[in-house]
Amino acid sequence: MKTRDRLRIAMQKSGRLTEPALDLLKRCGLTFRQSRDKLFCFGEGEPVDLLLVRDDDIPGLIEQGVCDLGIVGRNVLDEFSLTAGIDGAPLKEWRPLGFGRCRLSVAVPQEMAYESATSLAGQRIATSYPGLLGRWLRDAGVDAQVVTLAGSVEIAPKLGTADAICDLVQSGGTLVANQLREVDVLLESEAVLAGPEALPTDERGDMIELLLKRLDGVIQVSESRLLLLQTSRSALEAVTRLLPGGPQPTLLPVAGQPDQLMLQALCAGEVSWRQLEEIKKAGAREMFVLPVEKMLA
Ligand SMILES: Nc1ncnc2c1ncn2[C@@H]1O[C@H](COP(=O)(O)OP(=O)(O)OP(=O)(O)O)[C@@H](O)[C@H]1O
Numbered sequence: 001m002k003t004r005d006r007l008r009i010a011m012q013k014s015g016r017l018t019e020p021a022l023d024l025l026k027r028c029g030l031t032f033r034q035s036r037d038k039l040f041c042f043g044e045g046e047p048v049d050l051l052l053v054r055d056d057d058i059p060g061l062i063e064q065g066v067c068d069l070g071i072v073g074r075n076v077l078d079e080f081s082l083t084a085g086i087d088g089a090p091l092k093e094w095r096p097l098g099f100g101r102c103r104l105s106v107a108v109p110q111e112m113a114y115e116s117a118t119s120l121a122g123q124r125i126a127t128s129y130p131g132l133l134g135r136w137l138r139d140a141g142v143d144a145q146v147v148t149l150a151g152s153v154e155i156a157p158k159l160g161t162a163d164a165i166c167d168l169v170q171s172g173g174t175l176v177a178n179q180l181r182e183v184d185v186l187l188e189s190e191a192v193l194a195g196p197e198a199l200p201t202d203e204r205g206d207m208i209e210l211l212l213k214r215l216d217g218v219i220q221v222s223e224s225r226l227l228l229l230q231t232s233r234s235a236l237e238a239v240t241r242l243l244p245g246g247p248q249p250t251l252l253p254v255a256g257q258p259d260q261l262m263l264q265a266l267c268a269g270e271v272s273w274r275q276l277e278e279i280k281k282a283g284a285r286e287m288f289v290l291p292v293e294k295m296l297a
């Protein structure tokens with residue numbers, strides 16, 4: 001295949017992952033001019049273009065070298081690696097991206113008894129993930145019949161075409177609506193940046209490295225908060241002990257109030273109301289929690 005000098009990323013054309021993926025790339029400094037048919041988006045600043053496709057096609061496009069990277073659910077990537085991609089070059093999950101969170105679970109009709117995977121022996125299980133389900137059953141040493149369906153898996157027990165199902169669950173609403181009960185989780189999933197295990201060594205490889213660095217920064221800051229507060233010197237130790245993880249806080253003097261300090265701390269995750277109330281009780285006041293937009297260590 002002719003080598004390209006521009007990086008090409010495959011992502012979902014229209015679905016759950018589309019908006020968050022575009023938003024993430026934008027925060028990495030990548031913007032795109034959408035073509036009229038919206039299947040190929042030309043990158044405006046950096047040499048990075050987008051291919052907009054059905055999510056199921058993304059791992060195959062990477063394996064064939066049509067795209068260098070893809071943004072896709074771990075469920076789709078792992079299923080591909082276990083089935084269609086079994087003989088091809090291995091694909092790798094380069095980064096978890098923190099959106100599109102869901103799980104692949106086994107669910108059974110409310111009234112069906114379930115203790116463990118062995119309860120499924122001899123049963124028919126409907127799924128769109130025969131590879132992942134097959135592996136889980138094999139690992140558990142259970143012999144069951146996997147019924148592969150493209151969608152609407154949750155209806156199969158009602159139709160009498162399966163005894164149990166294995167499908168994606170997020171809120172659990174679809175299971176409840178179909179009188180099903182989640183009994184085992186096979187995979188915790190989220191959107192990931194997928195690519196070949198061996199990245200290209202030309203300019204595209206350099207661009208991928210740059211993108212990974214920016215992604216790490218963006219993911220880290222999206223989870224980070226800057227906590228600002230004022231405290232007396234005497235309460236400093238008690239306040240500091242309650243700070244949510246992260247590097248050492250910075251202390252600044254407060255003009256005209258020698259016994260007071262301004263404290264600045266980078267927190268690795270959310271700071272809850274409860275944590276703030278505890279810190280306040282320890283002697284802090286004038287507290288602010290700020291989102292972090294960019295970070296370059
Ligand atoms: N209910 C859910 N909540 C959160 N994430 C989900 C949920 N269902 C699926 N996902 C994740 O989002 C991905 C895309 O889901 P979506 O329903 O948009 O896919 P699709 O219908 O297969 O779309 P396509 O038309 O691209 O094939 C899934 O592969 C999974 O990783």
Ligand SMILES: O=P(O)(O)OC[C@H]1O[C@H](OP(=O)(O)OP(=O)(O)O)[C@H](O)[C@@H]1O
Nearest residue numbers: 151152167168169170171172173174175
């Ligand atoms: O636990 P919940 O929050 O109810 O989400 C789970 C449902 O979401 C997905 O379906 P989707 O809504 O995308 O429908 P589709 O599979 O027909 O596209 C998935 O296949 C489940 O059916």
Ligand SMILES: [Mg+2]
Nearest residue numbers: 054055056057
């Ligand atoms: Mg799909």
